[in-house]
Amino acid sequence: MYLYLFLTILCATCLAQPFQDHYSFSPAVGGGSGTQYVTKGAGRVTAIRVWELFGSYIVGIQLRYDYTWSNVVGRSILHQEPQEMYLRNDEAIVQVSGKYSSFNYIYQIIFVTNKGRFLIAGQPVQISFNFYPVHPDAELRFLSGRFNGAGITSLGAHWGVPKLNATY
Template sequence: MFSLSLVVLLCACCLAKSMEVKYSYSNAVGGGSGTSFSTEGAGRITAVRVWEITGAYITGIQLKNSSHWSPLVGRKFGTALEMNLFDGETISQISGKYHSNYIYQVIFGTSRGRFLFAGQPIQRSFNFYPQHPKAELKMLSGRYNGNGITSLAAHWGAVSSNRTGSKKQ
């Protein structure tokens, strides 16, 4: 009887471990006015592009999944900044500044300790990161209007073992 109980307990532990949640959501920051967006794409994120008005706020964002850029969120106005990820590198953190009307700054941090800084470090701070240690950024969502990004949220998911469409260092 003890042996059977031990086997059942071990099986239950293994099932619980395999059902571990590897996806999470970082709640949106910002005012949330305007048109909603989602940058969902097929494959892993391999690059980030951000437009900023120097001394002001973020006007547009694009993510590259494998070899295809997502549709532009916001608009191409101001300075474009871009970061291409290396083989095996993922986006592991997003920080920045926001206020009720716009996202003023975004900082994309990678699993290799690199950062893309865009925008102005003013207003309230936010910090997005996955709840699971082996997760990466899968997509962004939020809102934008005719001037720029008004709200931003991050969606994280488990890292798959396949990596395509990225550069080697």
């Protein structure tokens, strides 16, 4: 009887193991004033756009999920092309780094892929931060934080192993 129970529990544990949700969160950095935001979309992150106030701080960020762009968080700048990076099919964002001020804005943001490509926007001034997932198969799922009328004031990263047809 106990052997049967033990084998049942062992089999159930082994079957459940591959389906674990490997999620982690990199807590937000920055001053944190203004309105909360969360980027969201269905599928994997496939592209990134970043707007910066020339020679200064980050004012807007936009992620593309599969083939659909999320709303811009922060703001875009009229008549200024954003810095963009389109990911390849086998590519994912595995690190977000940059610089922030504890009083006001995110000054620099760097997105790094599992293939070693990166997008850098903003200026390398103030305090450094470095976000990455806990699980080795995880990738960037969405960003959260705060923004005011001028720019992005705080930034956090959410990581997970992508699921098919999942909305984040």
